[in-house]
Amino acid sequence: MRQCSDEMEASAHFRRYNARMDVSHLLDGLNADQREAVTATDRHLLILAGAGSGKTRVLVHRIAWLTQVVGVPPWGVLAVTFTNKAAREMRSRCDALMPDGTRGMWIGTFHGIAHRLLRQHWQEAGLPESFQILDSDDQLRMVKRIIADLGLDDRRFPPRQAAWFINAHKDEGRRAASIQGGNASTDPFLEIYRAYEAVCQRAGLVDFAELLLRSHELLLREAGLLDHYRRRFGTILIDEFQDTNALQYAFVRVLAGDTGSVLVVGDDDQSIYGWRGARVENVQHFLRDFPQARMIRLERNYRSSANILAAANAVIANNPGRLGKRLWTEDADGEPIDLFAAHDENDEARYAVARVREWIDGGGRAGDCAILYRSNAQSRAFEEALLQAGLPYRVYGGVRFFERAEVKDALAYLRLIANRADDAALERAINTPTRGIGARTLEQVRARAREEAVPLWEAIAREIEARTLASRARQALSGFVDLIERLDASGADLELAPRIDEMLAATGLRAHYANESRGMMDARTDNLDELVTVASRFSRSEEDASMNELAAFLGYAALEAGEGQAESWEDGIQLMTLHSAKGLEFAQVFLGGMEEGLFPAQRSMEEPGRLEEERRLAYVGITRARERLILSWAESRRIHGIDTLGAPSRFLREVPPAVLREVRPRIHLLRPAQVAGGRAMGSSDAAGGFRLGQRVRHAGFGEGTIVDAEGSGAHARVQVNFEEAGAKWLVLAFARLEPMA
DNA sequence: GACAGTCCTGTTTTT
DNA sequence: CAGGACTGTC
Numbered sequence: 178m179r180q181c182s183d184e185m186e187a188s189a190h191f192r193r194y195n196a197r198m199d200v201s202h203l204l205d206g207l208n209a210d211q212r213e214a215v216t217a218t219d220r221h222l223l224i225l226a227g228a229g230s231g232k233t234r235v236l237v238h239r240i241a242w243l244t245q246v247v248g249v250p251p252w253g254v255l256a257v258t259f260t261n262k263a264a265r266e267m268r269s270r271c272d273a274l275m276p277d278g279t280r281g282m283w284i285g286t287f288h289g290i291a292h293r294l295l296r297q298h299w300q301e302a303g304l305p306e307s308f309q310i311l312d313s314d315d316q317l318r319m320v321k322r323i324i325a326d327l328g329l330d331d332r333r334f335p336p337r338q339a340a341w342f343i344n345a346h347k348d349e350g351r352r353a354a355s356i357q358g359g360n361a362s363t364d365p366f367l368e369i370y371r372a373y374e375a376v377c378q379r380a381g382l383v384d385f386a387e388l389l390l391r392s393h394e395l396l397l398r399e400a401g402l403l404d405h406y407r408r409r410f411g412t413i414l415i416d417e418f419q420d421t422n423a424l425q426y427a428f429v430r431v432l433a434g435d436t437g438s439v440l441v442v443g444d445d446d447q448s449i450y451g452w453r454g455a456r457v458e459n460v461q462h463f464l465r466d467f468p469q470a471r472m473i474r475l476e477r478n479y480r481s482s483a484n485i486l487a488a489a490n491a492v493i494a495n496n497p498g499r500l501g502k503r504l505w506t507e508d509a510d511g512e513p514i515d516l517f518a519a520h521d522e523n524d525e526a527r528y529a530v531a532r533v534r535e536w537i538d539g540g541g542r543a544g545d546c547a548i549l550y551r552s553n554a555q556s557r558a559f560e561e562a563l564l565q566a567g568l569p570y571r572v573y574g575g576v577r578f579f580e581r582a583e584v585k586d587a588l589a590y591l592r593l594i595a596n597r598a599d600d601a602a603l604e605r606a607i608n609t610p611t612r613g614i615g616a617r618t619l620e621q622v623r624a625r626a627r628e629e630a631v632p633l634w635e636a637i638a639r640e641i642e643a644r645t646l647a648s649r650a651r652q653a654l655s656g657f658v659d660l661i662e663r664l665d666a667s668g669a670d671l672e673l674a675p676r677i678d679e680m681l682a683a684t685g686l687r688a689h690y691a692n693e694s695r696g697m698m699d700a701r702t703d704n705l706d707e708l709v710t711v712a713s714r715f716s717r718s719e720e721d722a723s724m725n726e727l728a729a730f731l732g733y734a735a736l737e738a739g740e741g742q743a744e745s746w747e748d749g750i751q752l753m754t755l756h757s758a759k760g761l762e763f764a765q766v767f768l769g770g771m772e773e774g775l776f777p778a779q780r781s782m783e784e785p786g787r788l789e790e791e792r793r794l795a796y797v798g799i800t801r802a803r804e805r806l807i808l809s810w811a812e813s814r815r816i817h818g819i820d821t822l823g824a825p826s827r828f829l830r831e832v833p834p835a836v837l838r839e840v841r842p843r844i845h846l847l848r849p850a851q852v853a854g855g856r857a858m859g860s861s862d863a864a865g866g867f868r869l870g871q872r873v874r875h876a877g878f879g880e881g882t883i884v885d886a887e888g889s890g891a892h893a894r895v896q897v898n899f900e901e902a903g904a905k906w907l908v909l910a911f912a913r914l915e916p917m918a
Numbered sequence: 919g920a921c922a923g924t925c926c927t928g929t930t931t932t933t
Numbered sequence: 934c935a936g937g938a939c940t941g942t943c
Contacts, residue, residue: 260932288933312933385933420932452930552929554934574931608919615919736933756930778929794930817928818934 229480252281482511
C-alpha cells in the first residue's frame with residue numbers, strides 16, 4: 178500500500194489514455210439525468226432515485242466511470258449496501274462492466290465492512306483475535322440471562338425491550354457509560370446494558386450494532402488508522418442511503434473526512450425502516466454536512482405503467498416534508514388498477530388465486546406474479562388457496578438456514594472450538610444433546626463466573642477444581658470439557674467440512690436429531706448434512722485469506738443468514754411482506770389486506786411519524802408492479818383467532834378514482850375528493866368518543882360496527898355496518914349512537 | 919432431566 | 934390460531 182500514490186498516478190495516466198478510446202459504452206443507454214449522475218464532477222453527490230429509475234445501473238456505471246475515465250484506482254473505492262444480496266449484485270455488475278474487474282475494491286454491507294475492519298485491527302479495537310459475532314437470537318438469550326442474573330423481574334423488564342434498548346442506543350452511537358441515568362423507568366435497562374457490555378467483552382462477543390459502533394470508535398481513536406483509510410478510500414458510494422442510521426452516517430462522515438468524495442443514492446419516499454433506527458433525515462443532513470453536495474433527481478421510471486405511477490405519485494403526495502419527486506414514464510397508461518372488496522381473508526385469497534390463474538392462462542409466468550402483504554401472518558390464507566389450486570408458490574421470509582435451531586446448535590460447538598470464552602455458544606452447546614448437565618449445575622457455574630468475572634468456560638474449570646459439586650455433575654462437566662478439547666485438537670489438521678462432520682458425530686448432535694425424528698425423513702438432519710456441504714463449498718474471499726478458516730466461516734454464517742442457499746427456486750408465485758419486496762419488481766402485483774389497523778398498522782397510527790412510514794410502504798408496494806396492480810381489502814378478517822371487522826385503508830382513498838376500477842364494490846369506498854378537510858379518524862383521535870371498528874347500537878337500525886368516518890365537529894359522520902340494516906352513513910350529532918363494550 | 923399440559927401474547931427485518 | 938414460556942408430574 179506504500180506505493181499507492183505512485184501506482185495511482187500511473188494508472189490514472191493509463192486510464193485517461195484508455196478512456197479516449199473506449200468510454201462510450203459506459204454511457205450507452207443512459208438518459209440525460211443518469212449520464213449527469215454518472216459523469217458529474219462534483220465532489221459530493223446525492224442521487225435522489227425514484228423507484229424503478231435505474232439507480233443500481235447508475236451506481237455501477239459511476240464506479241466504472243470513476244475508475245476507467247477519471248483515474249480513481251479500484252482500491253480507492255468503497256461501495257456500501259444494506260444487504261448481502263445487493264452487495265453481490267453490485268459486485269457482479271461491476272465485474273461485467275469493467276474489464277479490469279473490481280480487484281481491491283471494497284464492496285459490501287456496512288456490517289461486512291465493519292467486520293473486516295475489526296478482524297484486521299482486532300488488537301486496536303480491544304477484541305480477542307477469535308472474537309465472534311452474536312446474532313439477534315443469541316443476543317436476546319444473552320439479555321434474558323443477564324436479566325435473570327441481575328435479579329430483575331422479566332415481566333417489568335422484558336428481554337425484547339431490553340435488547341431493543343441496547344440496540345437503539347448503539348445505533349445512535351451511545352455506550353452505557355455515556356447515557357444519562359436518573360430516570361427510574363429506564364435505569365434498570367441501563368443497568369442491563371452495562372452488564373451486557375461487560376459480559377460480551379469478557380466473552381469476545383460482538384453483536385450487529387457493536388460491529389459498527391466499535392469500528393467507528395476505532396477510527397476515532399486511532400489517528401493513524403483513520404488517516405490510512407481516508408487516504409485509501411477517497412471515493413465512497415452508499416446505496417439505499419435513506420436506510421442509514423445515525424451511527425452509519427457518523428461512520429461515513431468520519432471516513433470521508435475533509436478529503437473524501439461521497440456519493441449517496443437513495444429515495445426518501447422509500448424509507449421504511451425508521452422503526453429500527455433508520456433516519457430519513459440523513460438525506461437532508463447530507464446536503465447540509467457535505468459542502469456543495471449536488472442533488473440529482475432520477476424521476477423517469479422504466480418499470481411501471483402510467484396508471485400505476487399515477488397511483489404511486491398520488492398516494493405519496495400526502496406525505497409532508499418530502500424532498501419532492503414525481504415519477505413519470507413514456508409508457509402507455511396501461512390497465513386500470515383493480516380494487517377488490519373481499520368478504521374475508523379466504524375470499525381475498527381465492528380472488529388472488531383467480532387473478533394469478535388468469536395471468537397464467539394468458540401465457541404469463543407464475544414467477545412474474547407477486548402477492549404482497551403487510552404482515553407475515555397474512556400469508557397463510559394465500560398459501561392455503563394456492564395449495565388448493567395446485568399452483569406453485571414460494572414464501573419469502575421466515576427462518577433462514579443459518580438461523581435454524583439445529584444449525585445454530587452445530588455452530589455453537591464450532592464457536593466454542595474457535596473461542597472458549599464464547600459464553601453464548603457454551604450456554605447453547607453444553608446440554609444439547611442432553612448430557613446430564615442440568616439447571617442446578619449450570620446455575621452454580623454461572624454464579625462462579627459472575628463472582629469471579631470470568632467466562633463460563635473458565636468457571637467450569639474452577640468449579641471442577643474446587644470439588645464442590647456432586648461427583649456426577651463434575652464428571653459430566655469434565656466430559657464436556659474433554660469433548661471440546663478433543664474436537665479442537667483432532668480437527669486442527671482437517672478441512673472444514675470433514676471437521677464439521679466429525680463434530681456432528683462426536684457431539685452426538687446428528688444422532689440426537691436423527692433419533693428425534695424416529696427414522697422418518699427429517700428436515701433437521703438434512704440441514705445438518707447441508708451445513709457440511711455448505712462448508713465444503715465455502716471459500717474465503719481473497720481479502721479473508723489470511724484469516725483462520727473456521728473463524729472466516731463463522732463470520733460468514735453470522736453475517737449471511739443464508740437466503741442465498743435457498744435460491745434454487747422454480748417458477749412460482751412469490752409471497753412476501755411489503756418490506757421484503759423492496760428492490761424487486763413483478764409484472765402482476767396483488768396487494769392484500771388494505772384495511773385500517775392492518776395497513777396502516779394499528780401501532781403505526783399511534784406513534785407520530787409512523788403513519789408516513791406506512792404510506793411509504795404503500796408507495797413501495799404500488800411501485801413494485803410493472804403491468805398490473807390489484808388492491809384488495811376484506812370486510813372481515815380473522816386476527817389472532819377472532820373475527821374482526823375492518824374498514825378500507827385510507828391509502829385506498831388516496832388513489833385517484835380515475836385510475837381505479839372497482840371489480841367488486843362494497844360500501845361507498847370512493848367518495849369525491851372533497852373529503853380532504855375531514856380526515857378519517859385514527860383509532861385514537863376518536864370523534865365524539867367513537868372509533869373505527871367499534872360496536873355501536875342505534876335506536877332504529879340495531880347493532881353494528883363503525884367502518885368508516887369523515888368530517889369533524891358538527892359535521893362528523895360515521896359509517897356503520899348494521900347487522901340487519903346494512904351500511905349507513907350517520908351524522909354523529911343527530912344519530913344518538915350508543916357505544917357497546 | 920424429560921415431557922405434557924396450560925397460560926399468554928401477539929408488526930414490519932437485515933445485519 | 935399458534936408459538937413460546939412456564940408449571941407440574943414422573
